[in-house]
Each structure stands twice: as structure tokens, then as C-alpha cells.
Amino acid sequence: MNEQTTHAIVAEGLIKRFGDTTALDGVDLAVRRGTVLGLLGPNGAGKTTAVRILATLLKPDAGRASVGGYDVVRDAHQVRRLIGLTGQYASVDETLTGIENLILIGRLLGLSRAEARGRGRELLAEFRLDDAANKPAKAYSGGMRRRLDLAASLVGRPQVLYLDEPTTGLDPRSRNEMWDIVRDLVSDGVTVLLTTQYLEEADLLAEEIVVIDHGRVIATGTPDELKSRVGAQTLAVRPKHAVDAPIVQSIVAQVAGRAPEAQGGLLTVPVTDPAVLPAVVRRLDEAEVPIGELALRGSSLDEVFLALTGHRAEDRTEDQNEPERIPA
Numbered sequence: 001m002n003e004q005t006t007h008a009i010v011a012e013g014l015i016k017r018f019g020d021t022t023a024l025d026g027v028d029l030a031v032r033r034g035t036v037l038g039l040l041g042p043n044g045a046g047k048t049t050a051v052r053i054l055a056t057l058l059k060p061d062a063g064r065a066s067v068g069g070y071d072v073v074r075d076a077h078q079v080r081r082l083i084g085l086t087g088q089y090a091s092v093d094e095t096l097t098g099i100e101n102l103i104l105i106g107r108l109l110g111l112s113r114a115e116a117r118g119r120g121r122e123l124l125a126e127f128r129l130d131d132a133a134n135k136p137a138k139a140y141s142g143g144m145r146r147r148l149d150l151a152a153s154l155v156g157r158p159q160v161l162y163l164d165e166p167t168t169g170l171d172p173r174s175r176n177e178m179w180d181i182v183r184d185l186v187s188d189g190v191t192v193l194l195t196t197q198y199l200e201e202a203d204l205l206a207e208e209i210v211v212i213d214h215g216r217v218i219a220t221g222t223p224d225e226l227k228s229r230v231g232a233q234t235l236a237v238r239p240k241h242a243v244d245a246p247i248v249q250s251i252v253a254q255v256a257g258r259a260p261e262a263q264g265g266l267l268t269v270p271v272t273d274p275a276v277l278p279a280v281v282r283r284l285d286e287a288e289v290p291i292g293e294l295a296l297r298g299s300s301l302d303e304v305f306l307a308l309t310g311h312r313a314e315d316r317t318e319d320q321n322e323p324e325r326i327p328a
């Protein structure tokens, strides 16, 4: 089988510039049918730009991409029939109620009024928004808004769904609900391209992760491959007395097998083996070094970046992305 039959989305060498900014600098990615690809990167990495190109909202300066075998530039019309997009910022009409928003979209997609209402009701029930069906969207909580936004992108039963930072800013409960919804969609056969700034989210949902930074792919692999490369967990140690920093640094480096990063008295190092923690405790105890803080926690995106690139993930962008909707 060639790539077009096994993969719902294929992008090759995508380049996009905005004035002096190179938002995408030759991005390749491929998403297998019926799977989730996590596009992981910090603010300004180029995630939304890639999504907008794949959603036919923006033309690449170079490179090409296809969705369901259709070219995103040449066959934009066919591509639009296959895809749904939930943007980083809610794109529902604030003044309309939940059901009105979904009916409007159904009508734009060519459904009859009755069909649009039926589909709207079905989606509201699925996303536990039936009680709020007749409330204006502006009265919805953040999590409800996101669910309505996602429901809106599903009215046309897309085969391919783009979720651009679907959980950024959500509380943990709403985030979990969103994750459940994504899992359900995938079990129904939908292919999902999900952008995120959270390593944990990509780890939980995606079969494959593409890490981008400054418009370039810096790593690709399954969550396990990436975690074993960069350390899924981070060991953080703070000596009680600053004067002990050098000895703590050397013990941590010996046990973890790489030099820790020092920031404001806190030493951190990515680790793949949880046994590092008790080993460090033992060695510090033997050396009689009092410790102020010691913890093993999930690596942040920042730490993943540091491990992959040697620099921290820096912010490149002001929040300038506009809410958007795919033209019907």
C-alpha cells in the first residue's frame, strides 16, 4: 500500500513565511488513518500555521500536503468535505444558543432544517450539553464552550479532524472530558491531528508525536520512543544550603548519567529510570548533605525541549490567531 491509502494526512516540506518570520521551515508529517497524531510544540512553533494549511485556510509557500488523497491547494473543495476544525479559540457565535449554532452550521453544510436540528440534538446529547441547548453560548463555561466548538466541527461527520490546542486553558476535569471525547471519535474511525503544548496530552492520546520548534520538526516517534529519548520524568533536587550545590550536582550527574540543569538553586535532570530517585537519596544521605526539596515528576514540555534541542522552549508569538471556521 502506498502512503495515500494508509495515511489520511500527508505533508511534505511545508514552508510558510509571514514577512520576516518563517512559521514553517520544511515540515513533513503523516497521519495514519484512524489514529491520533500529536503535533507538540511551544507557542509560536508553527502548529496553527500547519493546521491552517492542512485545513485549506492558508496556502503554503512551498511543499505540498494531501488529505484523503486530495491536494490541499488544488483540490481544496474536496478536502473541505472531509475535514472538521476546532480552532484554538472558540468560533461559535456567542449570541446564538447551543442548538442554534449547530443548526446554523448544519444548514450551511446543506442539511434540511429538520436534519440540522436532529444532528444538533444528537451532538449536544453526546457532549452533555443538552441542558444548555437553549442557553446562549456566551453563558457557557470554558469547558462547555470547547465542547460546543468541537460539536460544531462534527456536524458534517468529518473523517479527519483538526484539534488545535483543544484543552489549553481548561481545568483538569474539562480536560479529561475532552480527552474522552477524542478517544471516542478515534474509536469511531476518525483521524485526528491534535496540536498541544502538553507532553502529557500527546502522550495520553497520540499514537505518534511530531515535535516542532521554530517551524522545524525536531523529533518524531511514538510517545514511548520520545520519552525514552528525553526522559519522561524529571528529578528535581534543591540542597538545603546553597553551598552544597556542587556536591549535589555531581551526585545527581553520576546517578542520572547526565549533568543537571541549575536554576535558582534547583537542580533538574530528565530521567528514564525511576530507580534514580532512591539512588540519589542514598548517595546524598551517605554524603550527609541536607536536602530542601526532592521530587520526581512528569517532564514538562520545556524539559523535553531542553533535552531535544539544548535550549528551553521560548515563546515566539503574541496571541494573534483569529477564530476561524472552514468555509462550507
Ligand SMILES: Nc1ncnc2c1ncn2[C@@H]1O[C@H](COP(=O)(O)OP(=O)(O)O)[C@@H](O)[C@H]1O
Pocket: 018, 021, 022, 023, 041, 042, 043, 044, 045, 046, 047, 048, 049, 050, 316, 317, 318, 321
Ligand atoms: N498571520 C500571521 N502574520 C504574521 N505572523 C504570523 C501569522 N500567523 C503566525 N505567525 C507567526 O508564525 C509563527 C508560528 O505561529 P503559529 O503557527 O501560530 O504557532 P503556534 O500555533 O505553534 O503557536 C509565530 O512566530 C507567529 O508569530
Ligand SMILES: [Mg+2]
Pocket: 047, 048, 049, 088, 164, 165, 321
Ligand atoms: Mg497555535
